[in-house]
Amino acid sequence: MALTAAASLAKTQPAQAASRHIGDRVLRIQRNHALQLLFGSMRKAGVQPDVVTYNSVITACAKSEQWKAAERTFEEMQAAGVKPTVISYSALISSYEKGAQWELASEVFEEMKAAGVKPNVITYNALLSAYNALLSAYEKGAQW
Secondary structure, three states, X not given: OHHHHHHHHHHHHHHHHHHHHHHHHHHHHXXXXXXXXXXXXXXXXXXXXXXXXXXXXXXXXXXXXXXXHHHHHHHHHHHOXXXXXXXXXXXXXXXXXXXXXXXXXXXXXXXXHXXXXXXXXXXXXXXXXXXXXXXXXXXXXXXX
């Protein structure tokens, strides 16, 4: 009886963990959507976003694993004439890391340096995480 209960529990735990993971992801996406709506409302009201506002949106996109939204926001920032800071670049690199876009992370890192923005420890950690994700994916693929 105890073995049956243990076996049953072992089968349900991965499903519960997967369910929690999906729930967490949905919550992050919903938060990002709410932030994007607020950001849009701010602009419609005629309030011009500054670098802090853009950085907040890019960071939120990174945390919700929405690298394309982070990239669009970064591009909007530049088009608006707002100069990206080390925080802007680091958040964008982090979004690429979370989206498994290591090549884009590397490209932005090079663009950052070319723009004269000095990387900091957060920038390097985000880039290292992107490369680590690449190596992990390669190792998993090599096992198949």
